Amino acid sequence: MKLVKLFVSLIFTIGIFYALNTKFGSIPPLGKFLSPSTGIWQNEGSDNESGKTFELKGLSAPVNVHYDENLIPHVFAQNDRDLYRAQGYITAQHRLWQMEFQTHASGGRLSEVVGSAALEYDRGQRRKGMVFGAENAIKAMSDYPELIKNLEAYRDGVNSYISSLSPEEYPLEYKLLDYQPEPWTLKKTALLLMYMTDMLAGGDSDFEYTNFLKKYGQERFDFIFPDFFDFNDPVIPTSRDWSDFGEVEVPEVPEANTPSSLLTDLLPKPNPDNGSNNWAVGPEKSSTGNPILANDPHLQLNLPSIWYAMQLATPEKNTFGVTLPGAAGIVIGFNNDISWGVTNATRDVKDWYKITFKDDSQDEYWYNNAWARTNKKIEEIKLRDGETFYDTVVYTHHGPVTYDASFKGEEGQNGFAMKWAGHLGGNNQLTLLELNKAKNYEEYEEALKHFVAPAQNFVFASREGDIALWVQGRLPNKWEGQGKFLLDGSNIDHDWRGFIPQEHNAHVKNPARGFVSSANQHPTDSTYPYYVFNDGYEAYRNRVINDFFRSKEKFDFQDFKDLHNNNYNLKAAELLPHMIANMDISQLNPQEEELFSEVKDWDYMNDIDQKGATIWERWWIRVRNLVWDELNDDPKPMPYPFTYQTIYLLKNHPNDPFMDIQETSEVETAPDLFLKAFKQAAEDISNWKKNNDDYNWGSYKSTYVGHILQALPALSRFNLPIGGNSGIVNATRRNHGPSWRMIVEMADTPFGLGIYPGGQSGNPGSKHYDDFVDKWAAGEYLKLLFMQNENQNEEIVFTHNLNPKQ
Numbered sequence: 104m105k106l107v108k109l110f111v112s113l114i115f116t117i118g119i120f121y122a123l124n125t126k127f128g129s130i131p132p133l134g135k136f137l138s139p140s141t142g143i144w145q146n147e148g149s150d151n152e153s154g155k156t157f158e159l160k161g162l163s164a165p166v167n168v169h170y171d172e173n174l175i176p177h178v179f180a181q182n183d184r185d186l187y188r189a190q191g192y193i194t195a196q197h198r199l200w201q202m203e204f205q206t207h208a209s210g211g212r213l214s215e216v217v218g219s220a221a222l223e224y225d226r227g228q229r230r231k232g233m234v235f236g237a238e239n240a241i242k243a244m245s246d247y248p249e250l251i252k253n254l255e256a257y258r259d260g261v262n263s264y265i266s267s268l269s270p271e272e273y274p275l276e277y278k279l280l281d282y283q284p285e286p287w288t289l290k291k292t293a294l295l296l297m298y299m300t301d302m303l304a305g306g307d308s309d310f311e312y313t314n315f316l317k318k319y320g321q322e323r324f325d326f327i328f329p330d331f332f333d334f335n336d337p338v339i340p341t342s343r344d345w346s347d348f349g350e351v352e353v354p355e356v357p358e359a360n361t362p363s364s365l366l367t368d369l370l371p372k373p374n375p376d377n378g379s380n381n382w383a384v385g386p387e388k389s390s391t392g393n394p395i396l397a398n399d400p401h402l403q404l405n406l407p408s409i410w411y412a413m414q415l416a417t418p419e420k421n422t423f424g425v426t427l428p429g430a431a432g433i434v435i436g437f438n439n440d441i442s443w444g445v446t447n448a449t450r451d452v453k454d455w456y457k458i459t460f461k462d463d464s465q466d467e468y469w470y471n472n473a474w475a476r477t478n479k480k481i482e483e484i485k486l487r488d489g490e491t492f493y494d495t496v497v498y499t500h501h502g503p504v505t506y507d508a509s510f511k512g513e514e515g516q517n518g519f520a521m522k523w524a525g526h527l528g529g530n531n532q533l534t535l536l537e538l539n540k541a542k543n544y545e546e547y548e549e550a551l552k553h554f555v556a557p558a559q560n561f562v563f564a565s566r567e568g569d570i571a572l573w574v575q576g577r578l579p580n581k582w583e584g585q586g587k588f589l590l591d592g593s594n595i596d597h598d599w600r601g602f603i604p605q606e607h608n609a610h611v612k613n614p615a616r617g618f619v620s621s622a623n624q625h626p627t628d629s630t631y632p633y634y635v636f637n638d639g640y641e642a643y644r645n646r647v648i649n650d651f652f653r654s655k656e657k658f659d660f661q662d663f664k665d666l667h668n669n670n671y672n673l674k675a676a677e678l679l680p681h682m683i684a685n686m687d688i689s690q691l692n693p694q695e696e697e698l699f700s701e702v703k704d705w706d707y708m709n710d711i712d713q714k715g716a717t718i719w720e721r722w723w724i725r726v727r728n729l730v731w732d733e734l735n736d737d738p739k740p741m742p743y744p745f746t747y748q749t750i751y752l753l754k755n756h757p758n759d760p761f762m763d764i765q766e767t768s769e770v771e772t773a774p775d776l777f778l779k780a781f782k783q784a785a786e787d788i789s790n791w792k793k794n795n796d797d798y799n800w801g802s803y804k805s806t807y808v809g810h811i812l813q814a815l816p817a818l819s820r821f822n823l824p825i826g827g828n829s830g831i832v833n834a835t836r837r838n839h840g841p842s843w844r845m846i847v848e849m850a851d852t853p854f855g856l857g858i859y860p861g862g863q864s865g866n867p868g869s870k871h872y873d874d875f876v877d878k879w880a881a882g883e884y885l886k887l888l889f890m891q892n893e894n895q896n897e898e899i900v901f902t903h904n905l906n907p908k909q
Contacts, residue, residue: 154901158908159263161188161256166905168193171888171898174863174871177414179893184256186417187431189905191260191287194411198428198865199264200274201407201811203284206291206429209298210234211484216280218488226494227370229482230510232503232526233301237293239528244293250533254289257431261287275867276812295429296532300525302402304557304576305373307453308638310364311742313588317363318737327744330636331629333751336646338448338560338574338621339609341628348607351632354582357596361588362457364519368511369740376829376839377402378641379446380667381562382620382648383570385613390659394564394849397663398435398444399841401834404808406819406873408861410434410843414890420540423855423889425843432535435845437855437889440542441565442847446621448558448574451638452524454585454599456501456592460516465497465507468518471595475500501592502526520592522599524577529555544569544612551575552605560621566849572619573610574626578603583634603633618652620645622832642747643673643830660856663846668882669832670709675719678750679707682722685757686777695785709833710826711801720803720828721787725780726753733765746830800826806835808860808876810867818867823860825880844884852891856884 159166164181166189171177176193180186195202207213211228213221228234244250265284277283316324335341379400386392402409410425415433424436435444460477461467467474478498485491497504501520506512512519530553537550547563551573554561558576563569579586579599590597609626611619624645626635651666652658683703691699698718705715727749734741744752752759757773764771764779771779788798795802801824810818827833827840834840840860847855860879864871875885888898896902 154903156904156906157192157267159188159192159260159905160908161259161263162905162907164907167893168903168905169890169893169896169899170901170903172900173412173874173885174869175412175414175888177416177888177890177899179416182417183253183419186415187253188256188260188263190413190415190426190431191257191262192264192905193260193413194426194428195261195264195287197863198407198411199261199284200276201865202261202287202295202429203291204276204811205298206294209294209301210237211482214484214486214492216282216487219486222484222486222492225484226482226492226510227505229484229494230496230503230505231301231305231370232505232521232523233294233297235480235498235503236300236523236526236528237290237297239526240293240296240530240532241289241528243528243530244289244532247530247533250530250536251289253536254292254431254532257292258287258289274865279812279815292430292532295427297525299427300531300557302373302557303377303447303559304450304452304523304525306375307372307451307455308742309453309455309586309589310366310369311740313361313364314737314739314741315734316361316588327748327752328637328742329748331625332637332642332745332747334642334646335625335628336649337628338572338624338626338645339611339628339631340614340616341630342615343609343611343627345630345632348632351607353580353633354585354600356582356584357594360591360594360597362591364457364589365513366506366511366519367739370505370511374403374839375639376834376836377447378449378623378834379444380620380622380644380648380832380834381444381446381560382618382652382666383442383562383564383572384618384652384658385564385570386568388617388652388656388658389848390657391848391850393566394568394570395658395660395663395846396437396442396444396562396564396570396849397667397844397846398446398562399667399844400435400445401840402842404806404838404840404842404860406808406810406861406867407865408842408859410859410861411863412857412859412887414888415539416890421889421891422539423887424845425857425859430532430535432532432539434535435843436539437847437849437853438539438541439566439853439891441538441547441563442849442853442855443538443547443564444562444845445559446562447623448560448576448621448626449623449638449640450558450574450576450578450626451586451636452556452558452576452579454522454579454590456499456520456522456590456597458499458501458504458518458520458592460518462516463508465495465504465518468499469593470500471593477504499592501598519589524556524558524579527555527577529553529577531555543567544571547571548573560626562619562621564847564849566851566853569613570619571610571612572621574608576608578608578633581634584636585634587636607633616653620648620652622648637745639745641830642745644832644834647671647673647832660846660848664856664882664884666832667841667844667846668827670826672707672709672716672719672828672831674746674750674830675705675716675723676707678723678753679705679719681754682726682777685774686781687774690778691781694789695782698785698788699781708826709800709828709831711799711824713800713826714798716800716826716828717798717803718784718788720800721784722781725783725787726776729764729771729776729780730761733761736765804828804835804837806840806880807838808873809838820873820876823876823880825882841879844879846884853889855887855889857887858884 211225424433
């Protein structure tokens with residue numbers, strides 16, 4: 104049925120009757136696309152949902168793959184090599200196009216698929232050093248021969264599936280875009296991990312902060328962008344005593360020298376809401392006496408989903424959770440002894456250096472009072488609809504020169520080089536495989552040591568009763584202020600001097616309060632001996648979560664479910680009463696008075712049937728835009744101040760100069776903005792009502808899960824009835840939110856629940872393409888079948904057998 108809808112939409116959107124046998128630009132040759140023997144119809148509903156036997160070259164023994172009713176594979180192999188070979192094969196069966204397309208996007212190769220429209224994107228990816236980082240990761244992984252053999256087995260499993268396909272069996276998107284899969288490689292796995300690193304640690308505000316500093320000065324900057332808010336409920340409890348670190352070394356602050364920039368067109372940044380919640384309670388706070396752990400990473404909501412659920416078992420280990428299609432092992436999950444989850448640590452691990460070249464050749468740059476040689480890499484970008492484009496990327500000792508005279512940069516001999524932890528060549532894949540088999544806290548701690556970037560808050564719970572949380576990554580040991588603003592690429596004192604020792608990364612085990620949690624907030628309080636500045640840490644979800652776990656003595660599964668789906672809007676609760684009390688309501692017309700009454704009576708819950716949530720959201724957006732109008736209108740990129748600090752300013756400094764609206768002759772204060780913004784919000788809602796039945800929060804927010812290509816509405820899900828919003832524990836926005844909810848109790852046999860907004864199959868013709876979406880929107884969960892042996896098969900629907908190919 105989904106493919107029928109796609110076919111109908113194609114008729115009306117691309118003029119099907121003109122294009123049956125010809126390819127026009129990015130439109131596929133539709134005769135081929137619609138061919139009964141090789142086209143779209145071959146993809147209708149095929150999940151191989153019957154007992155089958157497949158032969159895989161390289162297997163040393165048979166592997167059994169048991170599928171439950173949700174198409175989740177439970178893979179039982181006799182050794183690791185066979186296990187990961189089977190994982191690669193099975194993942195490719197269900198997610199091949201997604202795996203490959205994401206690595207093309209990561210490596211700057213989309214122009215090969217869609218043509219010159221993607222050229223600037225591809226150049227940006229190459230100039231960010233995505234391939235550079237992936238190649239360095241492969242070098243790091245090569246120091247572990249056993250790991251490489253497992254990744255090669257995964258690779259070979261993927262390629263076994265690819266080689267088994269005929270063109271008519273290619274996934275739908277290959278036919279739609281008219282290209283074919285290519286062999287999988289270790290580099291593709293590394294590029295996939297770089298894709299996630301960029302998504303979670305690719306953000307920075309150095310250029311914007313520098314522009315603000317140059318325009319408004321240091322004092323104003325420090326006030327608007329403080330290192331700590333006037334509250335702090337950090338990831339690591341404030342009771343943590345850091346004296347066990349002993350004496351620490353932090354670099355001294357060098358002589359101040361902040362270069363300026365004329366850049367106006369910066370590369371796109373990751374979604375600032377990319378984050379997560381996680382928490383765990385210890386035995387003393389659990390209703391059953393067993394630790395309970397939860398996680399829900401917040402990412403863009405896509406079909407196919409970013410996650411793919413699996414159970415991976417050998418005689419030595421048994422692990423369940425979600426995988427990243429294209430990488431080996433479980434990323435977030437549990438085994439018989441431990442469970443773990445992650446949230447983004449939001450640490451500043453990307454700095455920018457202004458480079459002065461000797462001349463237009465860019466062969467040399469000024470560094471430490473001498474001319475230093477550059478390295479150059481010729482990037483070959485193949486255009487599907489044109490000639491190959493060649494781009495020369497210059498590398499300094501800091502990293503790649505992303506911006507220069509040939510790409511979004513300034514005229515002349517200046518460039519801007521990126522120093523990024525993503526380029527360091529970490530071994531995140533090893534961390535994941537080590538966690539998959541870890542049995543206790545010590546093995547969890549050891550596994551984390553290989554994880555470099557993105558910095559993550561790894562939550563942990565064990566059957567032994569331990570809970571813990573590590574802020575993990577290879578984090579530069581910076582002098583105070585380093586990395587907030589542009590750095591001088593010629594000044595050796597502006598280089599990274601080293602890294603925080605692994606054992607000094609902020610962490611806590613079995614805290615006295617009985618729980619651990621993180622929600623992308625500040626990692627520590629001000630007593631932590633290393634420099635960590637506020638780079639936009641979350642200020643609301645974390646307080647709701649921590650207050651919840653302080654609210655009573657014992658917690659159970661229902662409490663965890665309720666917290667995952669909690670729609671309480673703390674941001675509104677802290678500002679809305681002040682706005683209501685400080686606005687002149689005598690100037691409201693009858694329609695505005697009605698809206699004002701509705702928002703005044705609102706209970707701060709962003710549930711789907713709440714009109715007050717919609718009124719608040721429009722009001723808040725309008726207020727925020729009025730406060731920062733001068734930043735919005737500045738020709739140079741300017742930073743949006745933190746939400747918490749904006750609210751602090753509105754409540755405590757109503758006469759601050761930023762309250763004055765630039766385009767008016769009057770001098771406005773915060774109460775004036777409240778009134779003007781409310782009238783604007785009322786007009787927004789009036790306009791909305793002209794085309795919509797109501798302005799309930801669920802209807803207004805209109806959450807959807809879109810196909811990765813975004814241009815395929817027939818393969819997406821729209822108007823999902825789910826509450827929440829950014830800054831709320833249920834952090835569901837329009838196309839962003841909890842991408843995997845998991846709750847695990849570490850009993851003698853672990854018990855888990857989980858759900859993600861998608862389905863196991865990447866085939867839009869399958870009933871398993873999006874069968875989890877409605878349950879996810881309703882706050883429901885799947886019971887995760889954690890088989891302890893292959894005889895536990897009551898809930899198995901069918902089995903596939905993978906046999907060695909003779």
